[in-house]
Amino acid sequence: MRSCHLVCRSTGETFSAREPRWCSPQGELLDLVVVPHLEPSLLPNRPHTLWRYRECLPIDRDEHIITLAEGCTPILAITIDGVPVMVKQEQLFPTGSYKDRGAAVLMSKVRELGISHVVQDSSGNAGCAIAAYAAAAAVGCEIFVPELTSPAKLLQIEAYGARLHKIPGERQAAAEAALAASRTSYYASHVWNPFFLHGTKTFAYEVWEQLAGRIPDAIVVPVGNGTLLLGAFIGFTELLEMNLIERMPRLFGVQAAGCAPLYHSWSTGRTTAAAVVAATPTPAEGIAIARPMRGAQILAAVKASGGEMVAVDDDCIRRAWREMAQKGFYIEPTAAAAIAGVQEILKTWDDSKTVLTAFTGHGLKCNKPV
Ligand SMILES: *Cc1c(COP(=O)(O)O)cnc(C)c1O
Numbered sequence: 001m002r003s004c005h006l007v008c009r010s011t012g013e014t015f016s017a018r019e020p021r022w023c024s025p026q027g028e029l030l031d032l033v034v035v036p037h038l039e040p041s042l043l044p045n046r047p048h049t050l051w052r053y054r055e056c057l058p059i060d061r062d063e064h065i066i067t068l069a070e071g072c073t074p075i076l077a078i079t080i081d082g083v084p085v086m087v088k089q090e091q092l093f094p095t096g097s098y099k100d101r102g103a104a105v106l107m108s109k110v111r112e113l114g115i116s117h118v119v120q121d122s123s124g125n126a127g128c129a130i131a132a133y134a135a136a137a138a139v140g141c142e143i144f145v146p147e148l149t150s151p152a153k154l155l156q157i158e159a160y161g162a163r164l165h166k167i168p169g170e171r172q173a174a175a176e177a178a179l180a181a182s183r184t185s186y187y188a189s190h191v192w193n194p195f196f197l198h199g200t201k202t203f204a205y206e207v208w209e210q211l212a213g214r215i216p217d218a219i220v221v222p223v224g225n226g227t228l229l230l231g232a233f234i235g236f237t238e239l240l241e242m243n244l245i246e247r248m249p250r251l252f253g254v255q256a257a258g259c260a261p262l263y264h265s266w267s268t269g270r271t272t273a274a275a276v277v278a279a280t281p282t283p284a285e286g287i288a289i290a291r292p293m294r295g296a297q298i299l300a301a302v303k304a305s306g307g308e309m310v311a312v313d314d315d316c317i318r319r320a321w322r323e324m325a326q327k328g329f330y331i332e333p334t335a336a337a338a339i340a341g342v343q344e345i346l347k348t349w350d351d352s353k354t355v356l357t358a359f360t361g362h363g364l365k366c367n368k369p370v
Helices: 040-045 050-056 099-112 125-137 151-159 171-181 194-200 202-210 227-241 261-267 295-305 314-325 333-346
Strands: 004-008 014-016 030-034 075-080 083-088 117-121 140-146 163-167 218-222 250-256 308-312 355-358
Touching: 030 194, 050 099, 050 202, 075 333, 083 202, 099 125, 099 194, 099 202, 099 227, 117 125, 117 171, 125 140, 125 151, 140 151, 140 171, 151 163, 163 171, 194 202, 194 227, 202 227, 218 227, 218 333, 227 250, 227 295, 250 261, 250 295, 250 333, 261 295, 261 308, 295 308, 308 314, 308 333, 314 333, 333 355
Parallel strands: 083 355, 117 140, 140 163, 218 250, 218 355, 250 308
Antiparallel strands: 004 014, 004 030, 075 083
16 A cells, blocks of 8 residues: 545645544544556466455555455346346345445554454445454444344344444434444444445446446446445546546446435535434335435446436335345345346446446345335
8 A cells, every 4th residue: 555645625735644533623524645556467376355456445454454255246247127237246245234345444544543442334235244344353343323223133143243332213323323332433434434335346347347447337236325326426536547447437326215305405406415304114224224424425436437326215225125036146135226226227227338237235134025
């Protein structure tokens, strides 16, 4: 890793990435800026994990890397409504979701910083991923979750040895509880902590390498806090900087209609997340985020890529989930939202253009009929 630093999103002030800092002194969001460097000819001899892009990942020393051999998920071609679509199998990660990309890099950074205890809040999968990698790193971990999180995810978080705090109320209440706990501990937040996004960016690197540089015309992902969408945007931006690709794919973000602050902003031309007064329960629990902290950043990334925000209703999500199961793919309902989003986009799609999406989470964490 050559050089990287933290930048405040609101003031542009810069900070060293060698300090345990996850927000600015004024409590603003930070980005991590990495000068990427990759020698493609070295890749064929490297192990099939996301660490094959080592020079682009913000960890100084190899001995700090925490890995469960994550990454390099297969891309399968399937047909959706008669159209060929590529699907990256992100449900095959060690903890059952793509969140392991972010957790592997963030917890490696935690080890590098010499931190012995972290806190995190999650609606489920991010908590599972941080708890698993905290266990691998032998770092203490507390996870704050909404009381109504799927029991399978709660069981998984506790199995890794994390301390679980069930917070009554909406997702936001768990975020506030974790933020309060972060005054005395390091906040390993997938939303606030920019090291997480430099793990999810490996999604883009893998798409580039696995498709031998033939970047799809559109990439469709589910969006709550936007950690996969923003990771993809950062990754493709770095690949462009290194002249390894010639254009950015169009990024489409899919939200559940019952809780779609970014879709509402997008359709009314706003640049920040619209307020969602009462979010209705949706089978896509993983993306029911009423106040996405990085909302403005997500909208800007979608716009810069030439993509769009899309909303899909619960019936479409359930139908997409069932259709995928009937092809042999058992995915989380949140992941089915992206498939429903693909179906929406295909209604007006030019068939000569290629589409890639992801199964973001595994179905085995479902506890009730979808
Ligand atoms: C976290 C998650 C998402 C979306 O993530 P955001 O970062 O909130 O946009 C989608 N699908 C699954 C299965 C997830 O766990």
